[in-house]
Amino acid sequence: MTDARTGWAEVADRVYQRRYDPYDVSVTVVAGADGLMVVDTRCSLAEARELRGHLRQISAAPVRWVVNTHDHFDHVWGNAEFAAPRQTPPARFFGSAEMVAAMRGADDDPDMVTLKKALAAESEDWRAKLAELEQHVPENIVQGGHDLDLGDGRVVRMRQVGRGHTGGDLVLHVPDADVLLMGDLLEESGDPCFGPDSFPLDWAATLDAALALAGPATRFVPGHGASTDASFVTSQRDALAAVAATCRSLHAAGVPLDEALKTGDWPYDREHLEHAIKRAYLHLSA
Numbered sequence: 001m002t003d004a005r006t007g008w009a010e011v012a013d014r015v016y017q018r019r020y021d022p023y024d025v026s027v028t029v030v031a032g033a034d035g036l037m038v039v040d041t042r043c044s045l046a047e048a049r050e051l052r053g054h055l056r057q058i059s060a061a062p063v064r065w066v067v068n069t070h071d072h073f074d075h076v077w078g079n080a081e082f083a084a085p086r087q088t089p090p091a092r093f094f095g096s097a098e099m100v101a102a103m104r105g106a107d108d109d110p111d112m113v114t115l116k117k118a119l120a121a122e123s124e125d126w127r128a129k130l131a132e133l134e135q136h137v138p139e140n141i142v143q144g145g146h147d148l149d150l151g152d153g154r155v156v157r158m159r160q161v162g163r164g165h166t167g168g169d170l171v172l173h174v175p176d177a178d179v180l181l182m183g184d185l186l187e188e189s190g191d192p193c194f195g196p197d198s199f200p201l202d203w204a205a206t207l208d209a210a211l212a213l214a215g216p217a218t219r220f221v222p223g224h225g226a227s228t229d230a231s232f233v234t235s236q237r238d239a240l241a242a243v244a245a246t247c248r249s250l251h252a253a254g255v256p257l258d259e260a261l262k263t264g265d266w267p268y269d270r271e272h273l274e275h276a277i278k279r280a281y282l283h284l285s286a
């Protein structure tokens with residue numbers, strides 16, 4: 001239940017989620033005896049400063065760890081708020097090798113250039129946020145998995161269970177609270193987002209691997225939307241499997257890429273599937 005006064009929802013024992021505009025992006029906090037772990041940091045330094053204030057509604061403990069579920073801007077552009085010189089001692093940052101590589105390459109990525117132009121064109125607010133943008137790339141690289149003790153035996157298991165929304169999605173499992181933080185591998189308030197860096201053919205199996213970590217009562221926190229349960233994850237898994245199967249059969253039948261979108265029978269809005277088909281065709285042709 002979301003606390004109407006603070007906006008935080010304690011989705012599991014001492015695990016707090018807050019949903020932020022723009023993009024209804026999740027920030028999740030895991031409170032440990034030694035401090036707070038913040039998972040994803042919103043879209044800008046200004047938003048992360050506001051987040052820091054909101055953290056005081058949960059606890060006065062310091063932010064000791066920051067984990068990024070993946071490299072997309074709405075999850076990482078607030079990072080520098082928790083690094084030196086804005087925070088001393090700084091938090092320790094964690095991300096997958098793939099997400100770190102993507103962040104390091106962001107300045108040369110044509111999709112990033114396009115994105116920044118589009119955001120700048122949106123509003124004065126965005127232009128101000130972009131002007132103070134400072135990337136902070138995680139210095140602790142997770143390859144496959146890493147376990148972190150937050151004190152008093154509370155362990156957070158970071159796991160790469162497969163590719164899907166990106167090539168470097170990280171899932172966080174807090175076994176004592178029976179909760180999985182899914183990043184954008186799971187979306188509850190909108191359709192799953194297939195971008196130009198997605199892996200549509202892998203995504204369903206990745207959700208299967210996440211479900212294998214879960215028990216019957218496990219809560220799942222999506223990158224966008226309200227926390228949910230295994231049956232929701234399973235239905236999203238089935239829809240993602242249907243997207244992959246349709247891409248495979250269209251590709252096998254020789255349907256050209258520019259006809260596939262209007263030809264196929266899709267579980268999601270067609271306007272959200274352009275990159276899914278492009279990426280699937282690319283991977284099937286490789």
Ligand SMILES: [Zn+2]
Nearest residue numbers: 070072165184
């Ligand atoms: Zn994303």
